[in-house]
Amino acid sequence: MQKTMPSKHKSYIKRAQLFGTVLILAIMSLTSLLVTGNAGAAQITTRSLTISSGVPSASSQTYTYGFTTATTAAIQSIEFEACTTAIGTCTGPTGQTINAGTEASRSGWTNATTFVRNATGANGCTPAANVLCLDRTQVAGETAGARTLGWNTQTNPSTANVAFFIRITTYSDAAWLTSVDTGTVASAVVQTLTINAAVAEILNFCVGSSIVNDATTSIATDCTGVSGTSVNIGTLDPVSVNVSPINTNGGDNKNGVAMVRTNASNGTVIYYDAIQQSGTNHLGTLRISGASCNAGSVSTDQCIDAQGATQAAFTPPTEKFGMTIGGTNCGSTTSYSCVYASGTNNLEPSTNYVGAAANAYGTSNGFAWVESGTATQIADTPGATKVIDDEALVLRFASISAITTPFGSYTAQADFIAVPTY
Amino acid sequence: MNLSLLIIGGLFALSNSVVFAQYTSTNYQTNEIQFGIGGDLDASSTNYKAQTSAGSLAIGDTSSTNYTAYSGFLTPNEPFLEMGIDTSVVNLGTLDTSSAKTGTAAFHVRTYLDSGYTVQTISQPPSMTSGAASHTLAAMSLGSSVANTEQFGINLKANTSPATFGSDPVPFPDGSFAAGVAASGYNTADQYNYNASDIIAASGGSGWGLTNFTISYIANISSITPAGSYSMVHDLVVVATY
Numbered sequence: 001m002q003k004t005m006p007s008k009h010k011s012y013i014k015r016a017q018l019f020g021t022v023l024i025l026a027i028m029s030l031t032s033l034l035v036t037g038n039a040g041a042a043q044i045t046t047r048s049l050t051i052s053s054g055v056p057s058a059s060s061q062t063y064t065y066g067f068t069t070a071t072t073a074a075i076q077s078i079e080f081e082a083c084t085t086a087i088g089t090c091t092g093p094t095g096q097t098i099n100a101g102t103e104a105s106r107s108g109w110t111n112a113t114t115f116v117r118n119a120t121g122a123n124g125c126t127p128a129a130n131v132l133c134l135d136r137t138q139v140a141g142e143t144a145g146a147r148t149l150g151w152n153t154q155t156n157p158s159t160a161n162v163a164f165f166i167r168i169t170t171y172s173d174a175a176w177l178t179s180v181d182t183g184t185v186a187s188a189v190v191q192t193l194t195i196n197a198a199v200a201e202i203l204n205f206c207v208g209s210s211i212v213n214d215a216t217t218s219i220a221t222d223c224t225g226v227s228g229t230s231v232n233i234g235t236l237d238p239v240s241v242n243v244s245p246i247n248t249n250g251g252d253n254k255n256g257v258a259m260v261r262t263n264a265s266n267g268t269v270i271y272y273d274a275i276q277q278s279g280t281n282h283l284g285t286l287r288i289s290g291a292s293c294n295a296g297s298v299s300t301d302q303c304i305d306a307q308g309a310t311q312a313a314f315t316p317p318t319e320k321f322g323m324t325i326g327g328t329n330c331g332s333t334t335s336y337s338c339v340y341a342s343g344t345n346n347l348e349p350s351t352n353y354v355g356a357a358a359n360a361y362g363t364s365n366g367f368a369w370v371e372s373g374t375a376t377q378i379a380d381t382p383g384a385t386k387v388i389d390d391e392a393l394v395l396r397f398a399s400i401s402a403i404t405t406p407f408g409s410y411t412a413q414a415d416f417i418a419v420p421t422y
Numbered sequence: 423m424n425l426s427l428l429i430i431g432g433l434f435a436l437s438n439s440v441v442f443a444q445y446t447s448t449n450y451q452t453n454e455i456q457f458g459i460g461g462d463l464d465a466s467s468t469n470y471k472a473q474t475s476a477g478s479l480a481i482g483d484t485s486s487t488n489y490t491a492y493s494g495f496l497t498p499n500e501p502f503l504e505m506g507i508d509t510s511v512v513n514l515g516t517l518d519t520s521s522a523k524t525g526t527a528a529f530h531v532r533t534y535l536d537s538g539y540t541v542q543t544i545s546q547p548p549s550m551t552s553g554a555a556s557h558t559l560a561a562m563s564l565g566s567s568v569a570n571t572e573q574f575g576i577n578l579k580a581n582t583s584p585a586t587f588g589s590d591p592v593p594f595p596d597g598s599f600a601a602g603v604a605a606s607g608y609n610t611a612d613q614y615n616y617n618a619s620d621i622i623a624a625s626g627g628s629g630w631g632l633t634n635f636t637i638s639y640i641a642n643i644s645s646i647t648p649a650g651s652y653s654m655v656h657d658l659v660v661v662a663t664y
Binding site for chain 1 (some may be wrong): 489499502503504505506507509510511512513514515516517523525527529533534537542546548553554557559561640641643644645646647648649651652653654655656657658659660661662663664
């Protein structure tokens with residue numbers, strides 16, 4: 001028995017068949033579209049942009065593009081288009097100028113011919129502040145693969161904390177006509193972040209006495225270890241010059257020292273001035289305090305003649321008093337290499353107070369002493385590095401008496417002053 | 423017949439309008455699909471355009487050997503990059519030979535559709551801005567803070583020495599969405615480092631999204647660090663690879 005299908009059901013079946021046919025056609029059409037969707041410019045992969053600064057409006061920057069081309073083909077022209085968005089209508093980022101500069105770096109390119117900026121452009125590339133058109137004549141193909149291209153004289157967008165996108169298109173011809181690969185990179189300029197700090201001024205300056213008589217033995221760790229207020233050069237003799245340290249005839253075997261630590265970046269100068277004692281004439285030299293001395297060089301009064309501002313060696317039996325710097329002691333310096341013999345000390349004796357030539361430690365150059373009380377420079381920091389880490393001037397005093405110099409207890413006093421410039 | 427033409431036309435429109443896909447294989451791709459109770463990729467009229475989503479079943483990303491899927495309320499179909507400095511000034515104060523001075527600054531990076539990013543520090547350490555002399559604080563190699571030694575260093579971690587300060591990178595809202603990490607050399611607590619051009623932060627995994635970073639700064643001086651005012655414009659550059 002055969003059943004006859006109602007015409008209504010036949011209609012449903014026909015509609016279902018029609019729908020199925022349409023659906024299959026639709027899927028086939030979609031599949032075809034998706035498979036052939038990359039028939040034009042292929043996607044540049046592994047693409048990035050490294051900018052040399054993220055500061056808004058920074059000029060003279062280098063933008064380095066890194067990307068992997070998908071197609072083996074000639075690349076004779078490139079368009080870089082800076083936009084505020086990755087896709088869609090391109091609006092140039094405010095303040096950004098990429099249409100400038102020259103090729104700054106490259107890697108991975110098959111052909112060595114460099115790209116140049118083309119200010120005229122053509123076809124797919126119209127130069128503008130946000131559009132950079134590059135070209136070269138190089139018909140040989142570029143093997144697909146990773147490469148970089150750096151371009152200088154670029155200016156960042158002016159708006160902080162905003163990303164920008166640069167759309168890259170390569171062309172096989174030199175006129176931006178036949179595109180090969182394309183891709184977009186992104187970067188960002190950010191708000192300025194400022195780190196501030198301050199370093200306070202430091203000056204540790206001390207004067208004392210020490211048995212150290214060289215430029216290398218540590219006098220003290222720092223100024224806290226420097227002590228003593230006097231140097232005794234013993235009983236004077238018209239036959240020989242007493243030069244500190246003296247360990248005979250009553251001498252205390254000590255030199256004077258002046259140690260400095262400062263972070264003054266513009267230099268430090270050390271001065272002394274002779275304290276004026278009571279009495280008459282020659283108040284600032286080695287003398288018996290309160291004595292009346294004669295003006296001029298007189299060897300019969302109770303004032304020993306000061307050498308004066310010009311350094312000289314002492315010769316018996318002419319009475320003289322003076323001071324020199326045996327050398328700059330680096331024994332306590334830890335922050336940098338300091339060797340007086342090599343001239344790597346920062347604090348250097350000044351003219352007329354250099355004890356010996358060629359950074360030798362000693363007193364062979366002689367002595368000087370300004371008795372007037374005028375501040376007299378004895379050391380400074382003439383080198384490029386001005387800061388001083390516990391360098392110490394070894395102050396060596398010398399005197400000789402004349403046959404006619406009256407007996408007694410003679411004293412000289414001095415102030416020492418450090419003037420750092422920060 | 424009219425029905426079939428309508429469907430084909432709709433599919434043409436869909437395939438031509440999408441540039442970036444979230445589901446791909448060698449031969450097929452689908453674009454911006456949604457599983458959920460509602461939403462519209464392109465709700466537009468003459469004057470308005472909107473993307474909407476409602477009641478997403480799950481958000482985050484997932485992947486296998488051949489597929490990667492990204493889901494959420496909205497998954498825009500274009501690459502995205504955002505970097506912001508959330509601090510304008512860090513004042514370390516007057517530096518001291520007896521103890522380190524510290525400070526922090528915040529920045530954030532948010533990316534989408536990239537295969538990774540790095541953040542580079544470009545600037546030299548703070549240099550003297552007062553007077554005619556010049557001096558730049560010594561950049562430190564990876565190590566601890568040492569008082570009375572001139573040092574300038576940073577890291578991107580929560581520290582307890584020389585003080586309790588700083589923070590580890592914080593993905594937002596959690597690690598499912600963002601995976602920014604401190605880079606090698608800047609990822610050990612209480613260890614500081616500084617070298618201009620170093621990478622200090624990077625994406626550490628497959629997550630795309632926002633990561634908040636905190637830079638921890640330290641500075642020490644010696645007794646001969648030149649006196650004066652010091653300043654550094656900290657130039658940070660993000661490099662995203664797509």
